Structures are given as C-alpha cells and as structure tokens.
Amino acid sequence: MNGCEYFEKLIDRLLEDGLSPEEEAALDEHVRACPDCAARLDAYRTIRDIIASDLAEPPAELAAGVMDRIHAESAQNVVPITRAKKRPMWARWAVAACLAVVIGSGAWMAVKSGDLRYDRAAAPVPASVDAAADIAAGGAVDEAPAPQQESDTAPAGGQSDIADAAAPEEEAAVQEPAAAQEAPPQPREALEETGDVYAGTGETMTAALADAPAEDASMPTPEAPPMPMPEQPPEPMPETAMSAETAEDARMEAADGISTARMSPASASDIAVALAVYGPEGEYLGCISDTAALEALLAEDDPVPGNLAGIQWDVICTVTYGGTEYTFAANEDDAHLVWWTAAEPALTLSPGTPDGLRGLIQ
Amino acid sequence: MTATEERDAIRRVLAGDGDAFEPLVHEHEKLVYNLALRMLGDEQDALDASQEAFLRAYRALSDFQGRSKFSVWLYSLTANICRDMLRRRGRTAARASLTTEEGEELDLPDDGPGPQELLEKKELRQAVRDGLAQLDPAFREALVLRELNGLTYEEIGQVMDLEPGTVKSRIFRARRKLADILTATGNFSDTGPSKSSGKGGADR
Structure with missing residues (x-):
C-alpha cells in the first residue's frame, strides 16, 4: 500500500507529465479516502490555474518607455569612451x-x-x-x-x-x-x-x-x-x-x-x-x-x-x-x-560601454 | 505574431529599423511584465525590470542566436534583472502581492480559462499571490516560469542555469510549499475527497 508521499508525487506528475490510467485510478481511489491528498490535489491545481491565469495588463508606459529610450539612443548613438588612458x-x-x-x-x-x-x-x-x-x-x-x-x-x-x-x-x-x-x-x-x-x-x-x-x-x-x-x-x-x-x-x-x-x-x-x-x-x-x-x-x-x-x-x-x-x-x-x-566563459563587452568606474578593490 | 513575423522583426531591427522592435515588445510584454511582477511583487519594480529587459534585448539583439526561443531569451533577461533587484533588496521576499497604495486589491483582468469556481474567488487568488511572495525566490522563479510562462524544464534550466532535474525538483518543492501555505491559511481546509472529485485527470 502506497503512502501519501507516493501520491503526492503522482499529483505532481499529474500536472506535469500526466499519469498512466492505472496511476490515475490509484490516485483517484486514494484522494477519495484521504482528505489531505485531496486537498493537496486541489491546491496544486489551484496554484497552477491561478498563476497561469492571474495576468495583469502591462502598463501602457512599458512599451512606450522602451520605444522612447530606443529612439533616444538611436538619435544620440552610443557614448564613446574617450578617456581610455x-x-x-x-x-x-x-x-x-x-x-x-x-x-x-x-x-x-x-x-x-x-x-x-x-x-x-x-x-x-x-x-x-x-x-x-x-x-x-x-x-x-x-x-x-x-x-x-x-x-x-x-x-x-x-x-x-x-x-x-x-x-x-x-x-x-x-x-x-x-x-x-x-x-x-x-x-x-x-x-x-x-x-x-x-x-x-x-x-x-x-x-x-x-x-x-x-x-x-x-x-x-x-x-x-x-x-x-x-x-x-x-x-x-x-x-x-x-x-x-x-x-x-x-x-x-x-x-x-x-x-x-x-x-x-x-x-x-x-x-x-x-x-x-x-x-x-x-x-x-x-x-x-x-x-x-x-x-x-x-x-x-x-x-x-x-x-x-x-x-x-x-x-x-x-x-x-x-x-x-x-x-x-x-x-x-x-x-x-x-x-x-575565469573558468566560466568570458563575456563579450559591447563597444561603447559607457565609462564609469563602479567600484574599487582595495 | 507568428514565428516568421518575429524573425522578420528581429532582422529588421538588426538592420537598423528600431521601430521594428515595437511589435516584439507588444508581443511579449504581458508575460515579461507578469514574470517580473510575480518575481518582484511590486508593480513599479516590475515595470522597471520589464523595460530594462526589453532595452537589453534591443541592445544585444545581435547576440541572440536563435538557439532558443526569443521569448525564452527575453525571460532570461527579465529573470536576471529581477534576481539582481531582489539581491539589492537584500534577498527579502517579494513584496507581498498586488495591492494598491491604499491597500486595495487591484482589479486584474482574467485571461484565459481556468477552474471558474476558483477564479471567482478573489481571496484565493490573493492568497496564491501572497503565498508566492513567501517562497524562496529561486523556487518562486522556477514555478512562475513553469506555470505562467509555460516553459519546459529544459527552457527553465536555460533561464536559471540549472539541470532539468533540478528544475523539476524546485518546481515540486515550490508547489508543495505553496500548497502548505495555502492550506495553513485555511484556503483548502474544507476541501475533501468529494470536492476534488471530477476536477482532474485522476477522476476522469
């Protein structure tokens, strides 16, 4: 007889990969008899559905702000580094x-x-x-x-x-x-x-x-x-x-x-x-x-x-x-x-990276 | 926007047509914004992070090789920015939930289908938001990328630089923790076998 831990994993898999008919039947039988697992199944589904559907509309200024910045950057180009020395x-x-x-x-x-x-x-x-x-x-x-x-x-x-x-x-x-x-x-x-x-x-x-x-x-x-x-x-x-x-x-x-x-x-x-x-x-x-x-x-x-x-x-x-x-x-x-x-891949720094020291080691 | 249209827009931007970026923003802003919102729990921060993500994407578009989906790349940038913002906050939990300054719950539109009886319960939705805010940021991120952005384990692994197995584990633990929080706050206290019957695959 499988315990609740086993069925908890089945519940998780139910949401992710699906279950075989046998597993579904076993889970169904278990949740009818186990309030805890029934509540967990309900909670997991609720979590999934609410996170997926609880979407806020992005503010209009999101896109507008992005495009304004893009236009501004296009106009002024990039700040050149002139003080390399x-x-x-x-x-x-x-x-x-x-x-x-x-x-x-x-x-x-x-x-x-x-x-x-x-x-x-x-x-x-x-x-x-x-x-x-x-x-x-x-x-x-x-x-x-x-x-x-x-x-x-x-x-x-x-x-x-x-x-x-x-x-x-x-x-x-x-x-x-x-x-x-x-x-x-x-x-x-x-x-x-x-x-x-x-x-x-x-x-x-x-x-x-x-x-x-x-x-x-x-x-x-x-x-x-x-x-x-x-x-x-x-x-x-x-x-x-x-x-x-x-x-x-x-x-x-x-x-x-x-x-x-x-x-x-x-x-x-x-x-x-x-x-x-x-x-x-x-x-x-x-x-x-x-x-x-x-x-x-x-x-x-x-x-x-x-x-x-x-x-x-x-x-x-x-x-x-x-x-x-x-x-x-x-x-x-x-x-x-x-x-x-150093062991990790080096990143490419973009040309025109604005100058500006942001820190100091000592 | 189809995949072809998206590729064309990217090509045009790379060719110097900055305006071609706008459709890309509109196409992805909703999920980018909501990812940031869930990770950060604050509307203004989410707006800032989203704008920053799009700007970085624009500036670094030439580095986008198309090996992953453009959306996944965007989510990576977004998640990265959010992580840094959280770090700056001192790794505190996401600011709890979507409320106005007056403390009133925002009237968020419902998008997409879902268990109607649950979606009608604003307090339950709020409880999920609050519960999410209590999760460890790394678990919250994995769960949100899965449930909100619909990424696969592999894609989440790309975003978070984790093995798919680790992603799966984090999502499992995030669900369990969130369910525990919701149960502890009484949101499922009256849920029993009969109530769950007929709701899911196990009952089909």
Missing part, C-alpha cells in the same frame, strides 16, 4: 587606497568615475588613511586645477573638495601617522595590478588582489610606475617627489573626478577586499567591505553566465581570491554587480 588610474588608485588601508588603521574607500573628491567631512576616516589618500591624490591638486569637463556629472562642490584635500588643516593628519606606525610595515596582502585590458574598448582593466607573503609585499605595476608610496610608515609626500607620470595621473584623476568622499572607518584586519558599487546616477548601492562579505557573495550561485551574454558589462576588476580568479563587472544601466570565475 584613464582606466589604469583606477588600478593605481586602488593600489594607493589598498596600501593606505593596510598601512593605516584601515578604511574602505570607494571611487566613482566622474567625480574626484576628497571630503573629510563627508565621512571621517583615520588620520593615517587621510594621509595616504592625500599622498595619492595630493600634489596634483595644486598642479592641476580640475577642468570643468565633467562638471555636468560631478556633484556640486566636488572641485572645491579637491582643494580641501590639500588644505592646511589636513596636513596635521599627514604629520601624525600614529596608527600607521603601529601597523606592520609590510602588508600580508598586496594589491597587484596584472594588466590593462578593457574589452570592447580595446582595453580591459584588470587588477588582482593576491595573497602575498610579507616579504613579497610589493606593488608591481607593469605599465606604469607605482604610486610613490613609502615603504616605511608613511610620511608626508613632498610634491617634488611626485613623478611626472604620477602628477599626470593625479591631474587626470582631478579631471575624472574620482571621489573618495564615501569613506568610513573600518578595521584593517577586517578588510581583504572592498568593492563599492554605484548606480547610474552615482548613488551608492553597496559595498563588499570584508572577507566574510566577499565569501558570502562568491558563495551565491549567481550570476548565470549563460544568461548574461549580450548584456553590456563594465568590467571593474578581477580579483584572485582563494586561488580562483573572479571577474567583477557592473552593468551601466542599473549598475548591478556580477562576477564570474
């Missing part, structure tokens, strides 16, 4: 930020393309991190007044915030790297740029956060000199020590408007990777701020690479974590974050 700056910024975090007491930082700001008031950060950030972004402040080419996208006050980064009161922080001095002189983990390739535009930015032994805590930057970060606890960075390329990078960054406004304190020991994601309007969407968060993220079964094909992706970076290389990317339109491993 600036892409590697993200990696160098990531290096600087990473080192700042590791050397200092820590902070997670976020960089948003189109808005270079350093705003201490927006979110307090440890002094040593400020110092490192100043080192990374300073110098160019005086040398390179920010052009206004991005002013339409940069938040109001962004340019004056750059000046704030080098304001005299900031120098006190630079002079007091107490937390940094307490930190190990060489980070256990080092951020390593592994190249610049940006598919779809002829370049892809790739930066890997690789576990590295303390003695190997260096920052190779194959295509550009490393940011002039001190090997020992940070000291104020004399402007004269900044290389011409670094100055140029900083100048581009000023023009690019990379924001460090969204900084908040965190313990360096908690941080392995931080990745901040912004929406198309520059709104902050979220951040992976520690190892556990990254592990949780990577443990999810999304994305499904096969489903992602054909979508325009803006690669943020690749991160080597736990021996596996992950590629992070964001879609420009809603800036959602996806990742996949």
